[in-house]
Amino acid sequence: MSAVQKLAEALSRRSAIPIGVWALGGVSLLMDVSSEMIHALLPIYLVTIMGASMEAVGIIEGVAEATASIVKVFSGALSDRLGRRKLLTGLGYGLAAFTKPIFPLAGSLGWVAAARFLDRVGKGIRGAPRDALIADIAPPALRGASFGLRQTLDTVGAFVGPLIAIALMAATGGAFRVVFWVAVVPAFLAVALLVTVVKEPETRRAAGDARPTFDRAALRRLGGAYWLVVAVAAMFALARFSEAFLVLRVQGLGLPLALAPLTLVTMNVVYALAAYPAGALSDRLDRLTVAAIGFYLLVAADLVLAFAGGLAGAALGVALWGLHLGLTQGVLAALVADSAPADQRGAAFGVFNFVSGVAALVASLAAGALWDALGPAATFLAGALVCALALVALSLAARVAPILRAPPSGAGRK
Structure with a gap:
């Protein structure tokens, strides 16, 4: 058993919240640290280094966020139909992780826009299946605490990421690409934590039960x-x-x-x-x-x-x-x-x-x-x-x- 698994099980025993919820909270924290290290600097990077206009920045952000919202609807319904919420959650986090190296490697505005778009697609894929997975794992009497815990850990990442980015920018004299490379590390740690620690509850359908559809x-x-x-x-x-x-x-x-x-x-x-x-x-x-x-x-x-x-x-x-x-x-x-x-x-x-x-x-x-x-x-x-x-x-x-x-x-x- 890895040290990470031992830590998660210890936390689970002390709080009564299942180990899978703690792990999903840790995944959210790590991915948010990674994403916010990049996103805190990205508008400035696009304008000052890539020469993008403010209009271009707005279009990139608007299209990316709109895409994430739309994808969430269909990924959630697909997780119901497949009965495999962890698979889609992992796919979403994995896609976001593999886009992170594109930011420091990108040599043009188009590549940065593509990376931002794929990162948000990953967020859209994972969002609804992850929340449904937490609801499946958590006992009904601990649902509020479980969702609150994940939100707390996610939000810790949201302010730790920018603070790390600020410190690294100060230490490197404003080297954007160095910060972007460092951001790759927590993204892949998040995926590793998800794969190794989170276990999906078995779902059994009675004979003759139809798979859930997504219609009126x-x-x-x-x-x-x-x-x-x-x-x-x-x-x-x-x-x-x-x-x-x-x-x-x-x-x-x-x-x-x-x-x-x-x-x-x-x-x-x-x-x-x-x-x-x-x-x-x-x-x-x-x-x-x-x-x-x-x-x-x-x-x-x-x-x-x-x-x-x-x-x-x-x-x-x-x-x-x-x-x-x-x-x-x-x-x-x-x-x-x-x-x-x-x-x-x-x-x-x-x-x-x-x-x-x-x-x-x-x-x-x-x-x-x-x-x-x-x-x-x-x-x-x-x-x-x-x-x-x-x-x-x-x-x-x-x-x-x-x-x-x-x-x-x-x-x-x-």
């Missing part, structure tokens, strides 16, 4: 409670525009440009600290209550950022924004797992991620238009208003589908 009838079979979760999450996503607006707001209040990355580092530190406790709390109370607290925190973050007069207020708003993420993202994923049939969890997560992604894109476009027309205060006030409407929708969902308030240990369709 299958979408109806996901059930009313699931679609209420999707609807509430979509409305909530409309209130959650890109974190780039946080950076712009804090800069506008006096943060020096060189320290701009500290905005997202602060947000992600708070996010990481909150995600696991919030998930564990949702296993003991009910998920809707924890999610509602997160919604209220987003309203508070928006109001603070709208009226902040200096960096102290901005820092509080950023911290509240990270706290709301910690109390909502893993909990909403657990609600999807609770409400969807077990043999359709891949499709359920794919559709959920796609709808939320489209709503977040619309929110960012609207936020940009409001910012240009009326200024930052109006942007954050609009976000607070939309989130308040999402709170109303959450309350209505709890009344229409009481199963969503059921104790997590008995929730869902196993």
